[in-house]
Amino acid sequence: MKALDLLSPALAPALTPTRSVPAVGRPHVHESALAQVQGTAHYIDxxxxxxxxxxxxxxxxxxxxxxxxxxxxxxxxxxxxxxxxxxxxxxxxxxxxxxxxxxxxxxxxxxxxxxxxxxxxxxxxxxxxxxxxxxxxxxxxxxxxAVLDVHTAHAQKSYVLPPVFVRRGDAQAALLRSEHRLSGQLEVGGQExxxxxxxxxxxxxxxxxxxxxxxxxxxxxxxxxxxxxxxxxxxxxxxxxxxxxxxxxxxxxxxxxxxxxxxxxxxxxxxxxxxxxxxxxxxxxxTGKRHPFAYEYDVGFDDSGLITGLHLDMLANCGFSADLSGPVADRAIFHADNAYFLSDVEIASYRCKTNTQSHTAFRGFGGPQGVIVIEAIIGDIARQLGLDAFDVRLRNLYDKNPQGPRSLTHYQMRVEDNILHALMPALAASAQYRQRQAEIAEWNAGQPVIKRGLALTPVKFGISFTATLFNQAGALVHVYTDGSVQVNHGGTEMGQGLNTKVAQIVADELGVPLERVLVTASDTSKIPNASATAASSGTDLNGRAAQYAARTVRNNLAAFVSGLDGCGAGAVDFSGGLVRTPKSERRWEDVVGEAFANRIQLWSDGFYRTPKIHYDKTTLTGRPFYYFAYGAACSEVALDTLTGESRVLRVDILHDVGHSINPAIDIGQIEGGFVQGMGWLTNEQLVWNDKGLLTTHAPSTYKIPTAGDIPAHFQIDLWPEANREDNVGGSKAVGEPPFMLAISVYEALRNAVAASRGGTQPLELTAPATAENLLRALGRVHDDA
Known part of the structure; x- marks a missing residue:
């Protein structure tokens, strides 16, 4: 499904569900949208x-x-x-x-x-x-x-938590026997x-x-x-x-x-x-920000660009206290492979203590800081060999076969659901990647000032809390005597549409129209010990718990109706606001009223715990994720090599959300995540002075993307395959994975710089790629200037 289709007037009626059509899988309006537009949605103030x-x-x-x-x-x-x-x-x-x-x-x-x-x-x-x-x-x-940067902290061994090392094979020996070898460094800023x-x-x-x-x-x-x-x-x-x-x-x-x-x-x-x-x-x-990271890498590879050995140092700027820096830095390790098999690898993660705000969770939770470094490495490998980076990326993907020799991650989790061998070429074809790459090469050869860049990058993002104990959720479903339904769960609504999706799931489970279901405020006196709404797992956990609660109520009613009609409970159908058996058809509200009169329980709790996952936090090995969400983005940029000004010209995205519970909300999340990621990598720059003062502490000095930064062509398509794991509605998480699709913009900018600068050595472009940092990468601005 395409984003523009959802905005088409012809499909506008689809936003109003009918009584006979299931709620799940349709683009319903966010449950608070009207109240928010009218100014009647209450926030704490x-x-x-x-x-x-x-x-x-x-x-x-x-x-x-x-x-x-x-x-x-x-x-x-x-x-x-x-x-x-x-x-x-x-x-x-x-x-x-x-x-x-x-x-x-x-x-x-x-x-x-x-x-x-x-x-x-x-x-x-x-x-x-x-x-x-x-x-x-x-x-x-x-x-x-005061310690104000990670390099000083690392030199002084100033850490909020001990360093962590993850190894597979013998990286040093592999590097020595590699046909080619590169080393480089990268710095990526934080984000407000x-x-x-x-x-x-x-x-x-x-x-x-x-x-x-x-x-x-x-x-x-x-x-x-x-x-x-x-x-x-x-x-x-x-x-x-x-x-x-x-x-x-x-x-x-x-x-x-x-x-x-x-x-x-x-x-x-x-x-x-x-x-x-x-x-x-x-x-x-x-308040804390996204963790800034600094990296040093040494990579070996063969003539085709296949990575044969990697040593990677990751320095995370954690601020003055641990906060969530441990699991954030751990997830950066888990995602340092992104979509690629690393045979012999050694990763060192240093959790550096500095005298700045204590950095904290941010969309992606360390995943973006892991993904960007391997994508930059592959871009450097491609330039060194004179190959198209898209081909190098395809060459390094995990196996399609879950039992293949290149299907095991460096943290010992098997990749069982890899769809990128099909998804990436599909996007390359629909976005005309090869044709446009040739056109851009011709453009750059004839244009001395404005250079263009194109990149297609994938994402493979693990879904679940890495701390296994948080992968659980509870919910309550109450059916009132008039047939209306109230749901309460442990998740929180922050605009992402969680309550809308949960209401859709419950409506279908009970067979009632969506407008009859109300989801109420998160409340510790109703659902105790609830996990944070984070790790993209809000719907996976709370949606399933609410579904189980609703199923219990439905089963109670089915048993009651089957007793009235003398049929099996399995023969009772709930759909379209009606309850049907081989002998009768009743209105939902009539069944509820009659059940109450016969003292049938009309409320229930539901509990869900994510299956299959296990994780040893001392060795960082196991299966920390229930499944992976996949996607790819193809981005084209233009760069003024005299001023450093850049612009995103076109973006094409093909993203995997499984069977979407609500395509309108999911596409909105993909759009928002991508643009927020684009901001992190292009114009959102945090600057501390030599006294430790954050000088970019207001909208006047800290710039997030605006409507003018959105490319004229911004195409989003959804991959049609259902989640291969037994997840609610066959869906996949959508909150965090799209954020990393914006790394395609960063890589496109590096390609534009390379088109101007030439050479095959690793290209250092500090993120965010502001005009100043782009000029520095072009060699037009020096650090001592």
Missing amino acids: DLPELKGTLYAAPILSNVAHGRLRGVDSTAALALPGVRGVVLSADVPGDKILAAFGHDEPVFAIDSVQHVGQVIGLVVAGSMRQARRAARLVRCDIDALP HFYLEGQIAYALPLEQQQWQIYSSTQHPGEVQHWVAHALGLENHAVKVECRRMGGGFGGKETQAGHLAVWACVAARKFGCPVKLRLDRDDDFMI
């Missing part, structure tokens, strides 16, 4: 505030690393409306957050670790008063030497999440030391745990609710927990509700 609510603003460190000797809040407390300050001494429970590494204080205690670290809060009667007062607080800090709704929490103290927290979070269960831990309470005393987020992208997986803890500590101290909403500048300064 839209909720009515209780009388007596106070507002908090953060006190930030202006030093990258130093000893915190004291805090002078005299000037702040003198302002009208200011109620007081909150510091580490006010935390009643553990003063260290209940994060994975237990290495990050709630508020700075006796030292500061980055510019923007939260030292405390000012609490006042209005948000404006609190923010004004926070700027008047003076912190006494003795500056200490830039969600439309910033970080926010609203904390309400209830009776008997109980708490209600409204949090814009991808992980309500973790917020619950963090708050309870900081307040010295048991988890059952804290209820966390999230109806929707205005974007997350991983930035609200752990770091929303900070806001909730800070607001709760303030609310406990002052005995009243407290709202904490970061403004955009503070959000930039406080």
Whole structure:
């Protein structure tokens, strides 16, 4: 299915489901779309505030690393409306957050670790008063030497977690016997999440030391745990609710927990509700980003471009604490192969501690940082040999045969569902890759200034949390006596359409029209211990759990109706809002009402755990993923070699989502993921100065893609094959894999640079490929200029 088809007026009626057509597999409108357009969809800052609510603003460190000797809040407390300050001494429970590494204080205690670290809060009667007062607080800090880049951190062995090494075969011996050998390096920057709704929490103290927290979070269960831990309470005393987020992208997986803890500590101290909403500048300064990476590689290969040996060092800039850096760096290792078999390989992963924000989850979760380096290596190999990089990529793919000699990953998982041998040539044909490559070569030969580049790159992305315990989900399905259905599950809605898909799945399971199903807010008092909505597994986990819950209710009703009609329960059909047996046809709502009168249970829970997966985190081996999602993108760019300005001219994508549950939503995710990935690799540049200050901390200095950056030709097609694993509806995850399709833009830009510069040596283009970095790659700007 094509993206443009979904926008065709002829297909507009398809967006309104009929009673007789299944909901799954059709392009239904996002369940909140109308409310969002009308401005009636509630986000946390839209909720009515209780009388007596106070507002908090953060006190930030202006030093990258130093000893915190004291805090002078005299000037702040003198302002009208200011109620007081909150510091580490006010935390009643553990003063260290209940994060994975237990290495990050709630508020700075006796030292500061980055510019923007939260030292405390000012609490006042209005948000404006609190923010004004926070700027008047003076912190006494003795500056200490700061580590601001990964190379310094690595040299000093400054790590948040120990290094990890993964080996297969004998990489060094393989390199020595390789026909050809190249070495090179690469640096890839981080990325700001830039969600439309910033970080926010609203904390309400209830009776008997109980708490209600409204949090814009991808992980309500973790917020619950963090708050309870900081307040010295048991988890059952804290209820966390999230109806929707205005974007997350991983930035609200752990770091929303900070806001909730800070607001709760303030609310406990002052005995009243407290709202904490970061403004955009503070959000930039406080929160972590996508991990910047630096790489060094040594690769061996034969005359056809087949990789015969690889040594790869990966330096991850983790910031000042571990956060999720361990699993992010692990996933970068897992995806350093992307779609390619690596026979003899050695990967060293260094998790570097620097005095910057603690970097965190971001769409792809380390996968993009793994995929980009192997794609860059293959591009360098192709240039060295004078081959088309597309052919080199095909040469290195995993086997089609799951039992073939080249089907086992370097972490010992067998690739059983490889479709790229068919998918990549199909895209090359539909995008006219060979013909356009020849046309571009002719263009570049005759044009001294504007150079064009073309690249077709694949993605193979593993779906599941690498931490096996998170691959579980629960759901509740309630059928009311009027036949309406309410669903609650542990996932969170951040615009990605999770609730819409879950509603479709439940509607079909019960055989009712989609409009009869309502999915409610994520709530820790309904679904306990829910995993984060992350790792692209929201629908896989929560959709299946909701399906199981609905199936139990349906089976209860089938048994009841079969007893009435004297037939087997298997003969009862639920579809189109009707319940049919060989003897009768009843309306759904009539069956529900009659079942209730006969005391039949009309609600149930559902639970799902992902099968087949296992993983040894000490050796990084096993089967961490249930399946792989595949795709490929062909991108064409133009580069002005005098100014460094570049433009994406055309993009063709063929992506694998299995049997799509909702093609409109899936194509929207592919579009959004690709454009966000394009931003990471072209114009979203984070810059810290030599004092550790993030100088790109606002939209005026940090540039995300706009409508003007979208190519005129942006074609998306869906691969038609169902998921070969038993996943809900035959679907595949779609949230993260498309992000890495944008690496085709980066490789196309490198090809354009190579067309201008010539030569066969590895081409160093620091990402993002801003005009300055492109000029530097062209040799027109030098680091000492």
